[in-house]
Amino acid sequence: MKAKIIDVMREISAESELQLVSELDDCTVLLESGLDSLGFAILVARLEEELGYDPFSIMDEPVYPRTLGEFVSIYQKFAP
Amino acid sequence: MTAGSLDAFLAGMDAERNSLVTPSGFITIGEMRDAAWKLAAEYQFSRRSRLALCGLFSVELITALIAFDGVVDSMLLLPASLDEGTIAVLMESAESEWRITNLQEGPYRVGDAMAAGNEGVQPTRWILATSGTTGVPKLIEHTLETLCRTVKRDSNRGVEFVWGLLYDPCRFAGLQVVLQALLSGSLLSIPQTGKITDHIEFFSSCRVNALSATPSLWRKLLMSKQTETLPLCQITLGGEIADQGILDALKYAYPGARITHIYASTEAGSAFAVQDGRAGFPAQWLDHSSAPVMLRVSDDGHLLLRPALLPAGEEVRSRIDTNGYLDTEDLVRVEGDRVYFLGRVSGAINVGGNKVTPEEVENHIRKVSGVLDVRVFGKRSSILGEIVTAEVVASTGYDVQELQRSIQKYCRSQMENWQVPAMISFVPALAVNAAGKRERCS
Numbered sequence: 001m002k003a004k005i006i007d008v009m010r011e012i013s014a015e016s017e018l019q020l021v022s023e024l025d026d027c028t029v030l031l032e033s034g035l036d037s038l039g040f041a042i043l044v045a046r047l048e049e050e051l052g053y054d055p056f057s058i059m060d061e062p063v064y065p066r067t068l069g070e071f072v073s074i075y076q077k078f079a080p
Numbered sequence: 081m082t083a084g085s086l087d088a089f090l091a092g093m094d095a096e097r098n099s100l101v102t103p104s105g106f107i108t109i110g111e112m113r114d115a116a117w118k119l120a121a122e123y124q125f126s127r128r129s130r131l132a133l134c135g136l137f138s139v140e141l142i143t144a145l146i147a148f149d150g151v152v153d154s155m156l157l158l159p160a161s162l163d164e165g166t167i168a169v170l171m172e173s174a175e176s177e178w179r180i181t182n183l184q185e186g187p188y189r190v191g192d193a194m195a196a197g198n199e200g201v202q203p204t205r206w207i208l209a210t211s212g213t214t215g216v217p218k219l220i221e222h223t224l225e226t227l228c229r230t231v232k233r234d235s236n237r238g239v240e241f242v243w244g245l246l247y248d249p250c251r252f253a254g255l256q257v258v259l260q261a262l263l264s265g266s267l268l269s270i271p272q273t274g275k276i277t278d279h280i281e282f283f284s285s286c287r288v289n290a291l292s293a294t295p296s297l298w299r300k301l302l303m304s305k306q307t308e309t310l311p312l313c314q315i316t317l318g319g320e321i322a323d324q325g326i327l328d329a330l331k332y333a334y335p336g337a338r339i340t341h342i343y344a345s346t347e348a349g350s351a352f353a354v355q356d357g358r359a360g361f362p363a364q365w366l367d368h369s370s371a372p373v374m375l376r377v378s379d380d381g382h383l384l385l386r387p388a389l390l391p392a393g394e395e396v397r398s399r400i401d402t403n404g405y406l407d408t409e410d411l412v413r414v415e416g417d418r419v420y421f422l423g424r425v426s427g428a429i430n431v432g433g434n435k436v437t438p439e440e441v442e443n444h445i446r447k448v449s450g451v452l453d454v455r456v457f458g459k460r461s462s463i464l465g466e467i468v469t470a471e472v473v474a475s476t477g478y479d480v481q482e483l484q485r486s487i488q489k490y491c492r493s494q495m496e497n498w499q500v501p502a503m504i505s506f507v508p509a510l511a512v513n514a515a516g517k518r519e520r521c522s
Contacts, residue, residue, distance in 0.1 A: 015488055016497065030303055031277060037300050037432060041463035042502040049503070056462035062329035064302040 001079070002072045005047065009035060012042050026069030033068065053078060084203060085150025086224055086262070087113060093235060093265050101286050102139060102270045109265075116146035123187060125152045125178070131187070132176035134167060135160030138249050138270045140183045142258060149224055154205040156219070159250040162209070169216050174207050208252055210346045211435060220346045221393040224259075229387065230350040231260050238264025241314060244288035245270050246279065246297060252346040253319055257292050266290070280306040292316035292342075295326045296432030296464045302329055318342040319433045320465045321421045324359045331357055347396055348406055351385050360412075360420040376405055382425060383408045429458035429466050431498040436468055441491070441499055445470060448490050450478035455510045456501065470501040473510060480506045 006024050013020045013034060020034035035043065048054040055078035056064075065071040095110030125131070129152040133144055141157075148155055156174040158167055171179065171190060178187040206227060209217035232238070243261040245268060247254030261268035269286040271279040280301065283291070289311045293301065298317060301307045315330050315337045322341035330339050339357060344350040352372040354361050365371035374386040384405035399407045411422040423429075429436040438456040445454045453473040458466035474483055484504050491500040 017492075029305075031300070037296060037464060038467075038498055038502070041432075041461045041467050044463050045459060045461060045467055045469075045503055054462055057325065057460075062325060062332050064299060064329060066303055066305050 001076055002068075004050070005043070005068075005072055005075065008043055008046050008050075009033070009039075012039050012046070016042075024068060026067060026072070028068040030066060030068060030071060047075070051075070051079070053080060084224070087116060087146050087150065089233075089263055090146065097239075097265055098267050099262065099265075100139060100142065100268050100270060103272050103282060107139070112143060112146060115143045119143060119147040119183060120151055123147075127151070128153055130154045130156075130175055130177045130191075132156040132158060132167075132171045132174065132179045132190070133250070134158045134179060134181045135162075135250070136180070136183070138245060138258075141249050142262070144180065144183065145258075149204045149206075152204055154207055154221075156207040157250040157255070158209060159248045161248070162217075166216055170209060170219060173219055206255075208250075208255070208346050211251060218347075218395045219393065220395060222349070226349055227255060228259055228263060230353065231256070231263050233263045235265035238266040241266040241290040242286055242288045243268050243290045243292075244279070244283040244286070244310075246291065246293050252344065252349075253292065256318075256344070256350060276300060277304055277306060280304055280310065284309040287311060290314035290316070292318065294319040294433040295322050296320060298326055298330060299463055302333060308333070312337045315339045316342060318344055320430050321423070322359060323465075325462060327357055327359060345408065347399070348385060348408055349387060351387055351408075358418065360418045363414050363417050363419050366414070366419065374405070377412055377414060377419070378407070381411050381413065381422070383410045383412045383419075383421075423458065423466075427457070429456075429468055431458075431461075431466055431468060432464040434496070434498045436499050438468075441468060441470070441495065441501065444491055444494050445472065445487055445501075448483070448487050450475050450483045451487065453510055459503065467502040468499060469503040469505070471505050471507045471510060473508065474506055 009020060009024065016039060018034050018036065018039060021028060021032065024033065044054055044056060055074045058078060059074070065074055090109055090113055093109050095108060097109050098106045099109045099112055100107040125148060131148060131152055131154065133141060133155055135158060136144060145155070154174065156171065156176050158170060175191060177189065177191045179190045180187045203223040203225065206222045206224065207219050208222060209219060211217065243257055243266050245254065245257055247257060249255055249258050258268065269283055269288050271282040284306060291312060295317050312334050313336065315334060317326070318341065327339060327341070338355060340353045340355050342350060342353045352361065365375050367376055376384040378384055384407055386405045396406065409425045411425055412419050413422055427438050429438060441456040442454050445451055451472055452475045455471045457469060459469040461467045472487065474480055487504060488500060
């Protein structure tokens with residue numbers, strides 16, 4: 001899951017000419033990763049297309065992730 | 081000082097009370113009024129003067145508003161983000177006589193003085209530009225009274241709040257925050273331009289406890305750990321549809337805060353506020369005199385409203401029906417006891433508060449070699465409200481992956497990032513409805 005998410009992040013940053021931080025790991029703070037809000041919106045939309053779900057629209061405990069690790073674990077938690 | 085002017089309101093308050101805080105320090109009400117008084121004395125405008133305030137930094141803008149409200153005929157407020165061509169058209173349309181871009185440099189004349197004008201009977205007109213997308217923004221004429229229709233003026237309560245300014249104060253939403261803070265005697269925290277994390281850090285150091293932002297900006301704020309340090313007790317959302325997800329997330333993060341989502345636009349002003357924690361607004365407000373404003377849904381699902389005070393000018397007049405209702409051009413659906421917002425009648429897409437016109441994006445995409453036809457529409461986004469998506473019919477013989485890259489590259493060279501389709505899919509033909517019109521819904 002993490003590899004998939006990082007792949008899509010790299011794809012979006014290349015298209016949008018955004019510079020991602022060189023090391024993407026669980027501790028990477030999302031707002032400092034290089035993706036902007038639009039980049040995250042595209043990430044969530046593309047992951048929904050590929051994985052078939054958007055955890056942020058179905059989560060019952062409404063929290064927003066701060067790190068890449070938290071982001072990945074939200075996707076893992078809501079995987080069908 | 082003119083009765084009913086912004087300065088007259090401030091004159092009734094404790095001059096020693098801190099009003100603004102910037103990274104350079106505090107500014108009291110007295111200091112702000114002194115600076116405004118000096119400015120008015122230096123510039124010597126008359127009741128006929130028509131000003132354009134172009135991209136002034138927040139503190140300068142607030143000083144100018146205090147100095148000139150009740151003194152001049154009109155003030156056109158233009159954000160720094162507008163290009164010179166648009167500024168010229170808007171100043172001509174507002175018949176601006178003086179342009180002010182910086183208080184140190186003084187005003188320079190851009191037009192002729194009016195032969196006859198406001199002779200002191202009418203209040204100063206505050207002219208705001210809409211944040212529409214295609215072409216030149218429209219101008220909407222307000223007065224301090226129409227802008228402050230829903231602003232609370234209880235300075236005993238006001239002293240408990242420290243507002244943070246996240247919006248451009250030249251825009252309707254930003255002006256609401258500025259006026260709310262000024263007229264209720266709250267401290268207004270004004271960060272320097274920079275990253276959102278820097279703003280939060282500054283807000284945290286000022287103990288900001290009241291903040292107004294778009295739902296998309298709130299989602300971004302919630303992604304920052306620093307936001308937890310803000311002792312928020314008033315959370316205001318506006319500028320986009322507030323969905324249940326963001327309302328729940330804010331309630332979860334700030335269980336003790338009052339969460340208000342506001343329905344407002346430059347045209348209609350601040351119409352109503354919802355505070356029950358649910359998306360949309362109560363259906364019992366429709367056609368009911370107890371509603372904050374008279375509301376009605378037209379047969380084709382447009383929300384109509386009739387506020388007690390409407391801005392003047394042709395743009396607003398042309399959208400009012402014979403019963404005095406303004407067509408907001410927002411589509412709504414009544415579901416049980418609730419009225420929910422669906423989007424704009426025009427199909428305009430709202431990407432985190434930035435409005436995108438599908439036709440404009442389609443026109444650009446059609447110019448890319450290999451594109452036979454295209455349909456642009458909004459897709460729901462749990463992060464930004466909506467994002468732009470496109471369905472493209474490719475000419476035969478074109479590689480779709482290559483074509484996708486060409487479309488995105490071309491769009492990026494012609495438009496803002498948020499207008500560029502985030503997702504492009506290729507289809508054999510586009511759907512049309514029974515009337516033969518292009519389907520706009522996602």
